[in-house]
Amino acid sequence: MRALVARADVRTVSLLGVLAALIIIGGSTKPDEFLDTRNLQLVLTQASVIGVVTVGMTFVITSGGIDLSVGAIVALSSVWATTVATQEYGFAGILFTAVIVGVGCGLVNGVLIAYGGMVPFIATLAMLASARGLALQITDGKTQIVTVDGILKLGERDSYVLGIPPLVLVFAVVTVIGWLVLNRTTFGRRTVAVGGNAEAARLAGIDVRRQRLYLYLLSGLCCGIAAFLLIILSGSGQNTNGNLYELDAIAAAIIGGTLLSGGRGTITGAVLGVLIFTTITNIFALNNLQSDVQQIAKGAIIVAAVLVQRRTANTP
Amino acid sequence: MPEPTSLTSRRGLLFGTAAVSAGAFLTGCTSNDPKDEKPAANSQPAADDKPGKPVTIGFAGPQADHGWLNAINDNAKSRAKKYADVTLEITEGSNDTAAQIGQIETLINKKVDVLVVLPADGKALTQVGLQAMRAGIPVVNLDRIFNSPQAYRCWIGGDNYGMGLNAGHYIGEKLKDKKNARVIELAGLDNLELTQQRTEGFDAALKNYPNIKKVARQAAEFTVESGQAKMAQLLQAQSKFDALWNHDDDQGVGALRAIKQAGRDDFLMVGGAGALSAFQAIEADNSVLKATVLYPPTMAASAIDLARALGQGKGVGGLAEFEIPASLTLYSAVVDKDNVQQYMATGFK
Numbered sequence: 001m002r003a004l005v006a007r008a009d010v011r012t013v014s015l016l017g018v019l020a021a022l023i024i025i026g027g028s029t030k031p032d033e034f035l036d037t038r039n040l041q042l043v044l045t046q047a048s049v050i051g052v053v054t055v056g057m058t059f060v061i062t063s064g065g066i067d068l069s070v071g072a073i074v075a076l077s078s079v080w081a082t083t084v085a086t087q088e089y090g091f092a093g094i095l096f097t098a099v100i101v102g103v104g105c106g107l108v109n110g111v112l113i114a115y116g117g118m119v120p121f122i123a124t125l126a127m128l129a130s131a132r133g134l135a136l137q138i139t140d141g142k143t144q145i146v147t148v149d150g151i152l153k154l155g156e157r158d159s160y161v162l163g164i165p166p167l168v169l170v171f172a173v174v175t176v177i178g179w180l181v182l183n184r185t186t187f188g189r190r191t192v193a194v195g196g197n198a199e200a201a202r203l204a205g206i207d208v209r210r211q212r213l214y215l216y217l218l219s220g221l222c223c224g225i226a227a228f229l230l231i232i233l234s235g236s237g238q239n240t241n242g243n244l245y246e247l248d249a250i251a252a253a254i255i256g257g258t259l260l261s262g263g264r265g266t267i268t269g270a271v272l273g274v275l276i277f278t279t280i281t282n283i284f285a286l287n288n289l290q291s292d293v294q295q296i297a298k299g300a301i302i303v304a305a306v307l308v309q310r311r312t313a314n315t316p
Numbered sequence: 317m318p319e320p321t322s323l324t325s326r327r328g329l330l331f332g333t334a335a336v337s338a339g340a341f342l343t344g345c346t347s348n349d350p351k352d353e354k355p356a357a358n359s360q361p362a363a364d365d366k367p368g369k370p371v372t373i374g375f376a377g378p379q380a381d382h383g384w385l386n387a388i389n390d391n392a393k394s395r396a397k398k399y400a401d402v403t404l405e406i407t408e409g410s411n412d413t414a415a416q417i418g419q420i421e422t423l424i425n426k427k428v429d430v431l432v433v434l435p436a437d438g439k440a441l442t443q444v445g446l447q448a449m450r451a452g453i454p455v456v457n458l459d460r461i462f463n464s465p466q467a468y469r470c471w472i473g474g475d476n477y478g479m480g481l482n483a484g485h486y487i488g489e490k491l492k493d494k495k496n497a498r499v500i501e502l503a504g505l506d507n508l509e510l511t512q513q514r515t516e517g518f519d520a521a522l523k524n525y526p527n528i529k530k531v532a533r534q535a536a537e538f539t540v541e542s543g544q545a546k547m548a549q550l551l552q553a554q555s556k557f558d559a560l561w562n563h564d565d566d567q568g569v570g571a572l573r574a575i576k577q578a579g580r581d582d583f584l585m586v587g588g589a590g591a592l593s594a595f596q597a598i599e600a601d602n603s604v605l606k607a608t609v610l611y612p613p614t615m616a617a618s619a620i621d622l623a624r625a626l627g628q629g630k631g632v633g634g635l636a637e638f639e640i641p642a643s644l645t646l647y648s649a650v651v652d653k654d655n656v657q658q659y660m661a662t663g664f665k
Contacts, residue, residue: 039552046545141386142665143540143566155577233544235573239381240539285549288532291506
């Protein structure tokens with residue numbers, strides 16, 4: 001057990017090391033722009049939307065599953081919540097719709113996987129396709145601009161609480177709750193157990209099916225919250241929202257040290273993974289490097305981080 | 317509207333006569349519109365609303381997941397509806413090359429009279445364009461151009477290079493008295509050739525103004541989300557600049573959000589494409605957005621006009637030609653506060 005804790009620490013430390021190295025690179029290439037409070041606010045804001053999605057994804061992957069539909073659910077939630085009809089109900093209407101649509105999609109995923117016996121990869125792939133299709137149908141390809149003032153205000157500077165943007169606060173709260181649930185509750189232990197060995201978990205008296213259902217619900221809920229954050233950030237709903245979030249969230253979770261085969265998950269690692277990606281993007285943009293270079297670097301970082309982890313953690 | 321079956325037999329019956337007298341005959345049989353008395357085919361303007369020989373136009377475009385592409389579909393549909401003698405066979409849009417080829421092949425098999433194709437990728441769809449032309453179906457290639465002129469009878473589209481050029485000149489004129497002016501560019505999707513062309517045109521225009529330097533360029537993805545994200549970074553990277561050219565009004569919605577969130581208003585912004593929201597912002601004149609360079613989706617309506625003219629064997633009104641032209645490039649006009657009223661109706665959502 002102690003060895004396990006030590007390993008986890010080594011992993012976290014190595015991720016912090018990568019982040020520190022990035023901060024040194026950013027600080028030395030663009031000292032004025034990078035080491036600036038506004039830039040810190042910017043990086044954290046940009047990490048928020050995908051960060052919330054990644055917390056949900058970490059739970060799903062820890063249980064040995066996968067959710068390919070997160071980006072599409074974010075898109076569907078955001079366009080459903082920004083339809084003219086919903087905007088009539090103002091702030092609460094938009095928030096409620098975004099969350100309900102996210103949870104609803106998660107419910108469908110969960111039922112298909114837990115009770116329909118579908119492989120998570122296939123069930124969520126189907127959800128990806130149909131949610132994107134539905135999002136396109138709802139918007140008819142048009143950008144739905146938000147006119148509800150309270151929502152727009154939340155993305156602006158005067159709403160910052162002690163210098164922290166509201167989006168970042170939501171991200172922080174989701175992260176803390178995610179960490180507590182995974183590490184300090186029965187629900188968390190069951191999640192790890194199902195991912196480690198589902199049959200053993202069943203024999204130990206865990207309702208594996210119900211657990212799986214809850215996990216996809218949780219992922220859907222995170223997508224709904226993320227969609228709401230995205231609406232605040234972009235002031236609109238568009239069917240192209242959440243493009244490739246599934247890959248970014250999986251990559252961040254894996255870099256963080258969550259096992260793709262399940263049985264081990266770390267919220268801290270996943271959030272560090274998200275921060276590493278966002279910081280890279282930030283440094284590249286500040287140095288005016290183009291997107292092709294950014295993509296290559298992102299790929300290299302994924303490979304490097306996983307290789308380093310295998311070395312330091314000495315686990316398969 | 318005549319039945320397709322009777323159409324073929326009538327075609328046989330009228331074989332050898334001038335195209336328009338055939339059209340006039342059919343019109344007389346099938347429509348309540350005034351009879352068209354003009355004898356010679358080529359004296360008829362293409363944009364003429366007078367009904368002629370019935371034409372079935374096949375339309376294949378990419379998935380309308382974006383404001384401009386959606387406007388393309390709307391323009392094509394509403395223009396086709398205006399003509400009593402046009403039937404529009406429209407396929408489901410797709411960004412997948414193989415799927416789009418399949419859809420165009422279906423239209424060829426249906427033996428449509430004319431094809432209008434806006435390929436997701438012009439180069440990749442050249443072969444199927446050739447195939448249609450060989451099957452005797454003339455192709456109107458819309459916007460993204462095929463690799464071979466043999467693959468289409470007529471090309472109509474926007475001027476991406478000109479769009480950059482006109483944006484550059486507009487900004488250049490606004491900043492010409494400013495020493496060491498700094499300009500930044502929020503480009504579109506770098507995977508598309510059109511993005512490179514827009515940037516080339518922009519750079520070429522700026523060469524005329526030695527006092528202006530382009531200090532940064534970032535590519536977004538034509539989406540609101542990417543527009544917001546990339547613009548927020550650009551604003552952080554460039555603490556001071558004088559003008560911004562953003563390639564696309566849809567991603568401009570996000571870019572304007574980022575600008576508002578950063579509380580910046582110390583520069584002028586020029587957009588691209590011609591979205592309604594951009595026109596409204598220009599008219600209201602309460603943001604940094606002062607102008608947008610058109611890339612008009614009305615080209616789809618013009619493509620339907622040309623396809624109908626092709627099907628009826630007409631020329632284009634006002635041009636001293638007996639046939640429609642081989643290519644038409646739309647002008648990328650700059651719309652600012654002075655002329656925005658004139659363009660408001662063409663703005664797409």
